[in-house]
Amino acid sequence: MTIEGNKDEADKCIEIAQSAFSAGDVEKAERFLLKAERLYPSLRAKELLTRVRTAGASGNSSKRTPPTSPNSSNEETVRKRKIPSHQPPQREYTQDQLDAVKRINTKCKDYYEILGVTKEATDSDIKKSYKKLALQLHPDKNHAPGAAEAFKAIGNAAAVLTDPEKRKQYDLRGDEPVPTQHSHHQYYARGFESDLTAEELFNMFFGATAFPGGGPTVYTRRRAREPEPRETHAGLVQLLPVLVLVLLSMMSGFFISEPVFSLTPSSKYPVPRETVNLKVPYYVKENFHTDYQGSLRRLEMAIEEEYIVGLRHACQRERNFRESAAWKARTFGDARQYAEAQRLRTPSCDKLHAMHA
Incomplete structure (x- = not known):
């Protein structure tokens, strides 16, 4: 059945639910509204479902039923208790996860501070820090408010600082502070943005199965409206040269060896x-x-x-x-x-x- 066909069926279910609700049959109204949501989610169905559940909870509307025996009444009560609420469970998060998100979103001033490295950090140091933060901040693992924005921030920082040319230009001209939440979480500095999305960069480092049990996130929901297979293949062919260049640029850092010496002492050069x-x-x-x-x-x-x-x-x-x-x-x-x-x-x-x- 097509999407438009689903919409028509959903509209019919909403009409039936409205009639049932007007007649005082809350249970029937809720049942048809839930069916409408499964066929074609809409704001109209959600609002009516909220009204129906509110009326059912307050006892303002009740379904007229013929007299029944005490046993049948008990069975009806048990059956109603088994009806699922259809409300998503509340996602929990730890204080450490919230602190990590707040540090990225409100306290960091540049890409180096976002990744927790110094300006003298090597390419491997940057990649290691990004991997650690990405596993901590990925929205499938961290459900704290602002985790998605923080995840985008570290992705953009890693993409710029692991590109030798972009990092050079950023060090020369990218001294503007990174905007915070008041700027809608746009993590850039004088035009230094990554060409990759945060999820694409994450998949390049970890693969698409890094969180096999994770739920859908803001980066994967758009798959519900993918184009036809032929259009997808054509788009991939057009993007192939760009993807090859990006991969080569990202992987070039793996073949750059660390310096043999340092003019200043450190834990790595003691x-x-x-x-x-x-x-x-x-x-x-x-x-x-x-x-x-x-x-x-x-x-x-x-x-x-x-x-x-x-x-x-x-x-x-x-x-x-x-x-x-x-x-x-x-x-x-x-x-x-x-x-x-x-x-x-x-x-x-x-x-x-x-x-x-």
């Missing part, structure tokens, strides 16, 4: 070392001596080059700051501030001079 030539301090992993098979001399040359480039940038910033302070003091004719500006130190420049001395 072992201190220094280069032979310029005595530049750097830090490596605990298994560096056994796992690293490359040329140590070339590695230390790369470390020294990166260190010097960083010093040059820091030195330029220090000089700019000192010159700006001196110019401001001269402009306002403040001799004391001018003297203080002249005394400002430039430690990065001093280190550069010491290296080249």
Whole structure:
């Protein structure tokens, strides 16, 4: 039976229910309204069903029945108790789930904070954090208010930060705070939105069967009105090049190895070392001596080059700051501030001079 045929049958059931309700037969009215809802859900049927149930609960309307024996009355009472309420069960959630949703929706200012990583996080760190949060916030597992919006937020953040080009542009220009609930949960920053939906990104990481027992969510209900098979196949063929590019972009991060060293200590790089030539301090992993098979001399040359480039940038910033302070003091004719500006130190420049001395 077609959808329009279902609608016609549902309208007939509503008319019968209205007549029964007017005659005081609440049970019959409710039965036909429930049938109408199964055939073709509509606001008209829902509103009338609410009125019928309210009247039945308050006892304002009652069905006229012929006198029956006490036994038949008991049977009727038992039968009525077995009628299902047809109301969805209340979904529960924990305080931890609610706190996680509130953190994403109301407290985070950028994509890094949404995923709980630093700006120095590697691609694998971002993917690991996304997987952990996605399992915690997926609407099939987390029923707290706002879980769907938080799930979209982490999906958008992961899609941008795992794309090297988008992440580079975001780091340069994406310093606007992420809008909160007052902006209808649109998680973006100067046009940095993901081309994938949150559910599509989740399925790429976990597969479509991550929650085999989960109920329908806002991302799967639209399947009820899928086009005909031929139209679906044609649409997939047209989207195939785009999907291939997206998959290649997402999977490229899996083949990028982590850096061998770090110029700053961390839990991942706890072992201190220094280069032979310029005595530049750097830090490596605990298994560096056994796992690293490359040329140590070339590695230390790369470390020294990166260190010097960083010093040059820091030195330029220090000089700019000192010159700006001196110019401001001269402009306002403040001799004391001018003297203080002249005394400002430039430690990065001093280190550069010491290296080249």
